[in-house]
Amino acid sequence: MPVVRIGTRASTLALTQTGHVADDLARLGGFDVEIVHVRTEGDRLKGSLATIGGTGVFVTALRDALLDGRCDVAVHSLKDLPTAPAPGLTVAAIPLREDPRDALCARDGLTLRELPAGARVGTGSPRRMAQLLAARPDLEVVDIRGNVDTRLGRVAGSSHGPGDLDAVVLARAGLARLGRLDAVTEALDPEVMLPAPGQGALAVEVRTADLADPTAPLAAALAALDHLPTRLAVVAERALLARLEAGCAAPVGALASVDTLGAEGASVTVEAVVARTDGTRVLRHGVSATTNVGWDGEQPRVVPQPFVDEDTARDAGESLADLLLEQGAAELAPLGPRA
Numbered sequence: 001m002p003v004v005r006i007g008t009r010a011s012t013l014a015l016t017q018t019g020h021v022a023d024d025l026a027r028l029g030g031f032d033v034e035i036v037h038v039r040t041e042g043d044r045l046k047g048s049l050a051t052i053g054g055t056g057v058f059v060t061a062l063r064d065a066l067l068d069g070r071c072d073v074a075v076h077s078l079k080d081l082p083t084a085p086a087p088g089l090t091v092a093a094i095p096l097r098e099d100p101r102d103a104l105c106a107r108d109g110l111t112l113r114e115l116p117a118g119a120r121v122g123t124g125s126p127r128r129m130a131q132l133l134a135a136r137p138d139l140e141v142v143d144i145r146g147n148v149d150t151r152l153g154r155v156a157g158s159s160h161g162p163g164d165l166d167a168v169v170l171a172r173a174g175l176a177r178l179g180r181l182d183a184v185t186e187a188l189d190p191e192v193m194l195p196a197p198g199q200g201a202l203a204v205e206v207r208t209a210d211l212a213d214p215t216a217p218l219a220a221a222l223a224a225l226d227h228l229p230t231r232l233a234v235v236a237e238r239a240l241l242a243r244l245e246a247g248c249a250a251p252v253g254a255l256a257s258v259d260t261l262g263a264e265g266a267s268v269t270v271e272a273v274v275a276r277t278d279g280t281r282v283l284r285h286g287v288s289a290t291t292n293v294g295w296d297g298e299q300p301r302v303v304p305q306p307f308v309d310e311d312t313a314r315d316a317g318e319s320l321a322d323l324l325l326e327q328g329a330a331e332l333a334p335l336g337p338r339a
């Protein structure tokens, strides 16, 4: 087996998460891996695009590198991956996801409840802004940009920056991968703040042609790295996002989980929120779908596999999106093809 080349952006977070996937693949597949740096549009432009995920700026250059053979594997943050499929490429593994919650990083160990009235909280995400203001209408949300260190440096008391803010909100998963959980003063309960669809999960993408032989070392290693409950949860969250046709500026949060019910089957639960960016209106609902349950006791029961499949997960996400649209989600947020 020749060396497997893994493409990555040059940011510290990208390098860290790619390094973990590279180690896992090498161990599972018994081949050597090489890290290849790929420069993306999102790294070149230091402005708003770099903060708001979902536009594909981080992803396109890595996909080009896969398609023209500069690398064999690309590792993406799943929440930055557009929902449209890429011709010729396949997300062959979605590893076990990190804690998907958002994290408050505040001065003096403060929690969201403890922040003083009028406190200044930094985030560039309309989703985070809307939910922060829904919970605490008195806060002043400040638009911030830049990488994780730059943002943490804005918190008062930090040794790394001007400290003009009382707190910032970041994905807990990114901080965990960077070894910066020390900065977290509260992991925000999804009841208060639903994360972005796919937050905390990674997508490992390869050329579809390289999966033709499932027994080949790379294909087998990818299959072993894939974590089915994570994949199904992410399928549900992204199906919701695709159905809403939510643009990158839309305040949409979603979190799904898959629970096995033992011999009775399994269920997928999806919670989602669509909000007005100023937090004055919040539409929030959940759905659950189960498989292999509802036995009436009459017929002999067949339980082929106690698991939700991708179609069940996708249907759950789409029906939740339809429910939110019926209840007027499009009046709160920029949704639909023009958004």
Ligand SMILES: NCc1[nH]cc(CCC(=O)O)c1CC(=O)O
Pocket: 051, 052, 053, 077, 078, 079, 080, 169, 170, 171, 172, 173, 174, 198, 199, 200, 201
């Ligand atoms: N939009 C930027 C982005 N894309 C992925 C992560 C890291 C967390 C993850 O893997 O979901 C972050 C940083 C953040 O939102 O704080």
